[in-house]
Amino acid sequence: MDRIARAIAAPLGILASISTIVMMLGISADVAYRNIAGESIAGVLELTESALVATVFFGLAYAGTSGTHIAVDLLTSRLPEKAARGLMLLAWVLGCVILGWLVYASFGQAVDSFERNELRMGLVSWPLWPARWFVVVGFAALLLVAMVNVARLLTGRPLMGDPNGEAGSGDAPTES
Amino acid sequence: ACGGGADDDGSTELTVATAAQPDTPSNQVMQWYFNQVEERSNGQLTFDVLPPDSLCEADEVAECTQDGRADVGVSIPDYTPQMFPTDTVVSIPFTADNAHAVTQALDKANTEHEGAQQVWEQNGLVPVSHWPVGRLMLGSPEEVDSMADMQGQRWRVSGPYLQSAVEETGGSNVALTAPETYEGIERGVADAVGFAIDGAIDYKLMELLPYWTDPGTGHYSTFGMWMNQSTYDGLPEDMQEVVDNAAEDLNTGDGVEQFAEGAAGQCDTLLEGEEIEGVDRWSEEATQEWEDAVGDDLSEQWTSDAEDAGLEDASGYLDMYTSALEESEDAELIEDPVVQCIDRAEDE
Amino acid sequence: MDPNTIVLLVVVLLVALLAIRMPVALALALAGATGLALLQGTDFATNMLATEPFAQTNEFTLTIIPMFILMGVFAVRARIAEQVYAVASHLLRRLPGGLGVATVMACAGFAAVSGSSIGTAATMSRLSITEMRRAGYPESIAGALVAVAGTLGVLIPPSVFLVLYAIMTGESVAAMLAAGIVPGIISALAYATFIMAVAPKLVAKPGSADAPNLDSAVEAAAGGTGSESTRVTATATPTKLRDLEMRGLVRVALLFFIVLGGIYSGFFTPTESAAMGALVAAVMLILEFRRQGFATLYEKFTGALKETAGTTSMVFAIVVGSAILSKFFVTARLPQTATSSISALDFSPHLTIALLLLMLVPLGMALESISILVISVPLLYPIATSMGFDGVWLGILIVKLIEIGMVTPPVGINCYVVAGTSGVNVERIFRGVAPFVAIELAVVAVLFAFPELILWLPSLVR
Ligand code: NA
Ligand code: NA
Numbered sequence: 001m002d003r004i005a006r007a008i009a010a011p012l013g014i015l016a017s018i019s020t021i022v023m024m025l026g027i028s029a030d031v032a033y034r035n036i037a038g039e040s041i042a043g044v045l046e047l048t049e050s051a052l053v054a055t056v057f058f059g060l061a062y063a064g065t066s067g068t069h070i071a072v073d074l075l076t077s078r079l080p081e082k083a084a085r086g087l088m089l090l091a092w093v094l095g096c097v098i099l100g101w102l103v104y105a106s107f108g109q110a111v112d113s114f115e116r117n118e119l120r121m122g123l124v125s126w127p128l129w130p131a132r133w134f135v136v137v138g139f140a141a142l143l144l145v146a147m148v149n150v151a152r153l154l155t156g157r158p159l160m161g162d163p164n165g166e167a168g169s170g171d172a173p174t175e176s
Numbered sequence: 177a178c179g180g181g182a183d184d185d186g187s188t189e190l191t192v193a194t195a196a197q198p199d200t201p202s203n204q205v206m207q208w209y210f211n212q213v214e215e216r217s218n219g220q221l222t223f224d225v226l227p228p229d230s231l232c233e234a235d236e237v238a239e240c241t242q243d244g245r246a247d248v249g250v251s252i253p254d255y256t257p258q259m260f261p262t263d264t265v266v267s268i269p270f271t272a273d274n275a276h277a278v279t280q281a282l283d284k285a286n287t288e289h290e291g292a293q294q295v296w297e298q299n300g301l302v303p304v305s306h307w308p309v310g311r312l313m314l315g316s317p318e319e320v321d322s323m324a325d326m327q328g329q330r331w332r333v334s335g336p337y338l339q340s341a342v343e344e345t346g347g348s349n350v351a352l353t354a355p356e357t358y359e360g361i362e363r364g365v366a367d368a369v370g371f372a373i374d375g376a377i378d379y380k381l382m383e384l385l386p387y388w389t390d391p392g393t394g395h396y397s398t399f400g401m402w403m404n405q406s407t408y409d410g411l412p413e414d415m416q417e418v419v420d421n422a423a424e425d426l427n428t429g430d431g432v433e434q435f436a437e438g439a440a441g442q443c444d445t446l447l448e449g450e451e452i453e454g455v456d457r458w459s460e461e462a463t464q465e466w467e468d469a470v471g472d473d474l475s476e477q478w479t480s481d482a483e484d485a486g487l488e489d490a491s492g493y494l495d496m497y498t499s500a501l502e503e504s505e506d507a508e509l510i511e512d513p514v515v516q517c518i519d520r521a522e523d524e
Numbered sequence: 525m526d527p528n529t530i531v532l533l534v535v536v537l538l539v540a541l542l543a544i545r546m547p548v549a550l551a552l553a554l555a556g557a558t559g560l561a562l563l564q565g566t567d568f569a570t571n572m573l574a575t576e577p578f579a580q581t582n583e584f585t586l587t588i589i590p591m592f593i594l595m596g597v598f599a600v601r602a603r604i605a606e607q608v609y610a611v612a613s614h615l616l617r618r619l620p621g622g623l624g625v626a627t628v629m630a631c632a633g634f635a636a637v638s639g640s641s642i643g644t645a646a647t648m649s650r651l652s653i654t655e656m657r658r659a660g661y662p663e664s665i666a667g668a669l670v671a672v673a674g675t676l677g678v679l680i681p682p683s684v685f686l687v688l689y690a691i692m693t694g695e696s697v698a699a700m701l702a703a704g705i706v707p708g709i710i711s712a713l714a715y716a717t718f719i720m721a722v723a724p725k726l727v728a729k730p731g732s733a734d735a736p737n738l739d740s741a742v743e744a745a746a747g748g749t750g751s752e753s754t755r756v757t758a759t760a761t762p763t764k765l766r767d768l769e770m771r772g773l774v775r776v777a778l779l780f781f782i783v784l785g786g787i788y789s790g791f792f793t794p795t796e797s798a799a800m801g802a803l804v805a806a807v808m809l810i811l812e813f814r815r816q817g818f819a820t821l822y823e824k825f826t827g828a829l830k831e832t833a834g835t836t837s838m839v840f841a842i843v844v845g846s847a848i849l850s851k852f853f854v855t856a857r858l859p860q861t862a863t864s865s866i867s868a869l870d871f872s873p874h875l876t877i878a879l880l881l882l883m884l885v886p887l888g889m890a891l892e893s894i895s896i897l898v899i900s901v902p903l904l905y906p907i908a909t910s911m912g913f914d915g916v917w918l919g920i921l922i923v924k925l926i927e928i929g930m931v932t933p934p935v936g937i938n939c940y941v942v943a944g945t946s947g948v949n950v951e952r953i954f955r956g957v958a959p960f961v962a963i964e965l966a967v968v969a970v971l972f973a974f975p976e977l978i979l980w981l982p983s984l985v986r
Contacts, residue, residue, distance in 0.1 A: 016837065017829035020594060023587050024806070027799035031792045034365070038330055039348030049582050055590055056581045059837030068834040069841065070940045072933065073951050075543040091546035098554040105573035116486070118258050125336070125481075128582070135577050138837075197692065198902065227902035228692075230854045236579055243571045245564075353584055355687055356793055358697045364790025380690065380697045 013062030019054035046126035057138025064145035067161025193246035195234035201438030281500035291488035308395035310372030315385035333370035392463030443517035552845030591798030592643035596650035598805035607772020609655035621723030631673035645674025668956030675927035699982035850895035888929010
């Protein structure tokens with residue numbers, strides 16, 4: 001499952017990166033065109049909105065496997081290793097619950113949007129349903145990462161993307 | 177109280193999601209309706225209006241009402257044109273001159289046209305009322321009194337049909353979100369705007385644009401009020417009657433009257449604005465010139481867009497709406513706040 | 525169940541979820557969804573979960589966040605930050621806390637470009653924290669300084685936030701934007717004064733024994749984000765200015781000139797300025813590494829993009845989670861209940877308004893800023909103006925208090941952004957933030973007591 005999670009997260013990370021560049025180049029091209037030709041390029045505003053959705057949701061699992069998602073260490077680092085591990089297991093099981101719920105909810109939304117051929121009306125009619133699917137794919141991939149983390153906690157291995165290579169023990173405070 | 181559940185004393189509180197900011201004319205229309213229903217139902221039906229954009233953002237209000245998170249929704253149908261092909265008809269330029277007639281014609285066409293009924297059924301919404309947000313005004317740095325003056329300017333207007341109409345003048349379109357418009361104009365990203373009078377007032381564009389004029393394109397967008405279908409179905413028959421009767425009054429004059437009353441203060445604000453240099457209207461010839469240039473293309477475009485969005489027999493709907501407009505044109509006229517405002521400006 | 529009980533339950537649940545180390549975004553979403561389900565049923569909650577993630581991201585003006593993150597990442601990888609800080613620390617070597625003061629000034633300057641505090645924190649964190657660490661600043665203070673000074677982003681125009689407030693309340697946009705400037709400068713001066721006061725005690729001399737794990741921390745910060753450019757000046761501070769690389773300074777000046785100049789001359793909007801800044805920084809990256817071959821450049825580029833995408837996802841995941849929790853608070857009518865119970869106490873107008881404003885601090889602890897603005901302004905504004913208070917004054921105070929919430933635990937999004945972009949542990953940043961919160965509250969008290977500080981400048985434009 002580890003390998004599957006990485007095999008899914010990595011290309012999604014690349015797609016998220018490409019969307020970032022699309023945003024940058026799209027907006028820049030629009031600025032240039034507007035200052036030369038005096039009008040906006042039809043569809044750029046809508047395109048960059050969809051690109052933002054892509055960056056955010058395709059990047060979710062990548063952020064998950066690279067340890068970018070932030071958790072606060074209020075308690076676990078003060079507990080014995082075993083107790084900390086048990087609590088984190090609970091946290092990631094609950095994480096699977098909310099992610100499963102989000103996948104279910106956004107799936108219904110995406111199907112509905114596709115069937116209605118949902119559009120956004122600006123200078124062009126821009127289809128919104130692809131971006132709705134980005135949300136589903138992003139949550140599903142993060143759900144997979146969460147499931148891997150549950151499996152890792154059960155088998156005593158560190159979380160995905162844990163920089164310390166050691167689950168349950170946050171970095172020891174180093175300042176006086 | 178969602179889904180119209182009754183409280184212990186038999187009264188029902190309906191949750192309202194709205195996009196109308198307090199102290200705007202549309203808020204007054206909405207409040208009038210709620211007060212009427214509360215009164216006529218002897219307090220059996222009450223409304224809990226949540227702050228604008230809090231429960232659901234403006235472009236989500238329709239969906240929130242559809243799925244029952246809100247019992248009643250008040251927002252601009254053009255934000256989600258796919259759900260409201262029957263309402264986007266107002267945005268065809270040069271078709272809707274009189275707010276009273278538009279409100280009445282939309283009510284008639286939405287309730288009587290078969291395709292429209294199907295759309296509402298699919299949406300799971302009961303239309304209560306739709307009223308125009310106000311005549312389109314052009315705000316600009318220099319005086320704009322004809323198509324020729326619009327040429328070469330960069331315009332911020334909303335909606336695909338108005339944007340096409342702008343292109344006919346030789347002007348160009350700049351895409352800016354409404355909250356960004358102020359800074360966009362201030363820095364010169366766009367030169368001029370087309371907006372209802374609240375663009376000048378609420379979005380403060382009168383601070384930046386000294387000339388405001390009515391080009392004669394008429395109304396271009398509406399506010400809509402809808403009730404969740406199962407909420408409505410769950411009301412006792414006498415309460416449904418109360419809701420319907422108050423809606424009928426809203427649609428046959430009271431709504432537009434409330435709107436005009438709420439908008440009267442906006443005229444004072446506009447005319448007293450320190451930066452304001454001119455508030456006027458185009459000559460009939462100038463308006464005619466633009467209307468001729470636009471031709472019938474946009475009606476045809478609307479028909480095909482509306483069919484795509486699931487409105488069957490869209491051209492039949494357009495005919496029904498247009499003839500209802502013509503019928504109501506002759507009805508007792510409620511003076512349009514923008515027309516009144518320009519008359520006042522020209523008298524001064 | 526009674527709504528107040530559910531609210532209490534949800535708050536307890538949120539704290540518990542955070543305590544067992546659930547990722548913040550998921551904890552917020554789960555707490556909010558559970559509350560919605562208890563209050564209105566699971567269908568209602570599912571509908572919120574279906575719409576919010578998309579609604580909170582599919583918005584053109586929000587592209588500013590990834591674009592400013594990208595600009596910062598490019599600039600760091602083009603070694604701009606390193607070069608600028610080498611010059612700055614040389615010039616400021618005699619001033620206690622000089623580098624901290626320079627960071628505050630840079631944040632204020634950047635705030636004049638960026639309309640969002642997340643964007644400001646993200647950019648400046650990437651540019652300054654590693655360098656401050658190398659100069660001997662504890663990472664808690666360095667991280668907190670950037671997180672807090674990042675809040676200047678919404679106070680100093682351009683500001684998405686102030687414009688939104690003006691539109692919601694009908695105040696003049698121009699007046700609102702002007703009103704942010706003086707409080708922004710006062711806040712910046714307060715942060716700078718604090719840094720100068722504590723620097724002699726807290727900041728170790730580079731290489732001295734007082735900085736035991738400095739190098740490892742610098743390496744962790746650099747390694748966590750994939751930067752490998754930080755070895756050049758770490759060991760010795762050159763003694764002569766002319767030995768230093770000046771092109772970083774030139775490039776930063778150019779970046780500011782293009783972005784600021786572009787906004788104020790109308791070439792692009794503040795939202796677009798972020799993308800233009802990123803583009804210019806990308807060109808600078810190419811120039812810096814043009815001789816090292818395509819492979820190096822490609823690696824620098826893709827690394828920057830991946831880092832940006834990861835941080836953007838993290839930030840927006842928290843925004844989405846916070847929005848879901850905020851929908852729960854709205855559905856439970858919490859803001860109305862709190863407002864009406866404070867108003868019912870019948871205190872003097874000043875005390876009532878002070879209490880209502882302070883209510884924003886706990887809200888700010890659990891929610892993201894736009895959510896708070898949307899739910900609090902419609903409640904506070906009519907009360908305050910009916911008591912005769914100025915709406916512009918109120919707006920600035922609301923923004924100041926909401927921004928305090930952006931740096932306080934558990935949901936201090938600026939701190940998360942700084943942690944995410946710099947690799948510093950977030951708990952340590954929260955620890956460093958504590959004294960700044962006291963300073964912020966003092967600034968708010970001064971602005972509350974002397975409304976002229978806020979209202980003088982707008983009185984000139986009105
Ligand atoms: Na700013
Ligand atoms: Na907070």
